[in-house]
Amino acid sequence: xxxxxxxxxxxxxxxxxxxxxxxxxxxxxxxxxxxxxxxxxxxxxxxxxxxxxxxxxxxxxxxxxxxxxxxxxxxxxxxxxxxxxxxxxxxxxxxxxxxxxxxxxxxxxxxxxxxxxxxxxxxxxxxxxxxxxxxxxxxxxxxxxxxxxxxxxxxxxxxxxxxxxxxxxxxxxxxxxxxxxxxxxxxxxxxxxxxxxxxxxxxxxxxxxxxxxxxxxxxxxxxxxxxxxxxxxxxxxxxxxxxxxxxxxxxxxxxxxxxxxxxxxxxxxxxxxxxxxxxxxxxxxxxxxxxxxxxxxxxxxxxxxxxxxxxxxxxxxxxxxxxxxxxxxxxxxxxxxxxxxxxxxxxxxxxxxxxxxxxx
Amino acid sequence: xxxxxxxxxxxxxxxxxxxxxxxxxxxxxxxxxxxxxxxxxxxxxxxxxxxxxxxxxxxxxxxxxxxxxxxxxxxxxxxxxxxxxxxxxxxxxxxxxxxxxxxxxxxxxxxxxxxxxxxxxxxxxxxxxxxxxxxxxxxxxxxxxxxxxxxxxxxxxxxxxxxxxxxxx
Numbered sequence: 001x002x003x004x005x006x007x008x009x010x011x012x013x014x015x016x017x018x019x020x021x022x023x024x025x026x027x028x029x030x031x032x033x034x035x036x037x038x039x040x041x042x043x044x045x046x047x048x049x050x051x052x053x054x055x056x057x058x059x060x061x062x063x064x065x066x067x068x069x070x071x072x073x074x075x076x077x078x079x080x081x082x083x084x085x086x087x088x089x090x091x092x093x094x095x096x097x098x099x100x101x102x103x104x105x106x107x108x109x110x111x112x113x114x115x116x117x118x119x120x121x122x123x124x125x126x127x128x129x130x131x132x133x134x135x136x137x138x139x140x141x142x143x144x145x146x147x148x149x150x151x152x153x154x155x156x157x158x159x160x161x162x163x164x165x166x167x168x169x170x171x172x173x174x175x176x177x178x179x180x181x182x183x184x185x186x187x188x189x190x191x192x193x194x195x196x197x198x199x200x201x202x203x204x205x206x207x208x209x210x211x212x213x214x215x216x217x218x219x220x221x222x223x224x225x226x227x228x229x230x231x232x233x234x235x236x237x238x239x240x241x242x243x244x245x246x247x248x249x250x251x252x253x254x255x256x257x258x259x260x261x262x263x264x265x266x267x268x269x270x271x272x273x274x275x276x277x278x279x280x281x282x283x284x285x286x287x288x289x290x291x292x293x294x295x296x297x298x299x300x301x302x303x304x305x306x307x308x309x310x311x312x313x314x315x316x317x318x319x320x321x322x323x324x325x326x327x328x329x330x331x332x333x334x335x336x337x338x339x340x341x342x343x344x345x346x347x348x349x350x351x352x353x354x355x356x357x358x359x360x
Numbered sequence: 361x362x363x364x365x366x367x368x369x370x371x372x373x374x375x376x377x378x379x380x381x382x383x384x385x386x387x388x389x390x391x392x393x394x395x396x397x398x399x400x401x402x403x404x405x406x407x408x409x410x411x412x413x414x415x416x417x418x419x420x421x422x423x424x425x426x427x428x429x430x431x432x433x434x435x436x437x438x439x440x441x442x443x444x445x446x447x448x449x450x451x452x453x454x455x456x457x458x459x460x461x462x463x464x465x466x467x468x469x470x471x472x473x474x475x476x477x478x479x480x481x482x483x484x485x486x487x488x489x490x491x492x493x494x495x496x497x498x499x500x501x502x503x504x505x506x507x508x509x510x511x512x513x514x515x516x517x518x519x520x521x522x523x524x525x526x527x528x529x
Contacts, residue, residue: 037510038510038511038513041511043520046520046521206484208435209434209484210483210484211483222457224457230460294453294464305438320442322438330484330487330488331485
């Protein structure tokens with residue numbers, strides 16, 4: 001049969017943002033695929049060269065609307081590394097609690113979008129409803145719903161709100177119960193399982209070689225979680241397990257994210273109860289030194305990295321952002337080839353694309 | 361523990377630090393220095409699990425191949441291009457899954473010939489990152505499978521992250 005190229009996107013319900021997936025099909029089978037990104041390129045790296053270190057804080061939030069706090073935190077870590085600052089312990093614990101709430105909110109948004117992708121609107125509604133609880137907690141902490149601007153260079157903006165411990169523990173109890181329900185809801189659906197199990201296999205070797213990170217990497221059986229392996233903030237004082245799954249298919253990616261939410265609940269519980277009293281922020285100098293700083297964190301979507309070069313002024317000379325999805329989506333071809341056109345939505349949806357950070 | 365940092369001041373020549381500690385780190389250091397005696401310079405341990413080295417660009421490909429095949433550095437985290445007044449600097453952050461080491465490999469290219477050998481053949485994850493460096497900074501990667509613009513339109517005429525770029529067309 002004649003082969004042909006099909007454009008899925010930039011305007012397609014699957015894409016969750018603007019990007020284009022070109023697939024080459026032979027009948028119904030995919031024989032080649034090529035993602036195209038860049039529709040949302042805002043030049044953030046260039047913008048940052050013309051802003052002071054403080055002015056970049058809210059810009060870093062705008063890298064990803066799904067997990068804004070994670071990028072805000074990564075930027076702060078990078079500049080703290082550049083300036084050689086140490087965050088007070090209470091600030092570290094507050095960051096850990098906020099980051100894990102953000103991770104749950106981000107994974108729930110992924111779950112909602114994924115359910116809608118696979119034609120299961122009921123899953124969308126439930127997951128979005130439960131995400132609100134964590135959004136509310138983060139709003140109580142930072143004052144805003146989606147772009148929090150909560151971390152500061154040298155700590156966090158505010159101390160925990162009143163009754164924070166009680167509310168967080170209550171939210172963890174709630175979501176743990178709900179995730180058990182989700183298992184029944186999703187895995188009880190025959191259509192959901194048929195579109196997930198055995199679809200979009202990515203071997204361990206390919207995943208490592210292609211730079212895939214985060215839940216897709218751990219779903220291919222590689223136990224690599226920066227929170228555990230290269231601990232930052234106070235993660236080394238907290239007991240949790242990185243989640244892996246050996247299969248490397250869409251179901252494994254779903255499963256890893258679901259179990260990660262339960263681990264995040266464990267982390268939040270420990271963080272809010274172990275949190276010491278004291279200062280949560282130190283004052284950072286206005287000017288950065290001459291030198292380089294590196295931040296490397298486990299974003300909800302993978303390995304987020306920033307590399308800052310300072311030249312002694314109050315602006316970074318260069319700020320490079322590594323987006324996990326930018327690298328992960330370049331491996332799309334290896335997941336798609338050999339499957340049918342109808343599987344594209346499940347495979348690409350399972351990666352949790354966020355175009356804001358991909359295109360920067 | 362990770363907040364302790366070596367003295368800032370990248371790009372300034374310093375005597376190599378007296379390296380001790382973990383055996384995995386020592387192995388990497390010894391293999392790189394033995395394999396490329398003249399071209400690897402300024403080897404330092406920045407903090408636990410984070411090494412930094414400078415390498416001449418003619419040996420970059422061979423060194424990267426050795427890092428992956430013999431030392432287990434299977435993950436290329438990030439490729440950064442930085443423009444200085446007299447040179448371009450390419451910073452490779454390469455990670456090892458087993459020992460959780462991160463190696464920062466720095467190579468420089470002159471201003472009039474910004475090109476290095478591509479490592480996309482060694483690590484598939486380098487492919488798009490090299491394209492991004494080409495797109496935004498104008499570094500040419502030799503033997504790259506498909507060196508095209510990736511974020512900007514194909515007919516864009518500038519490399520916007522260069523300091524000489526001030527405004528759009």
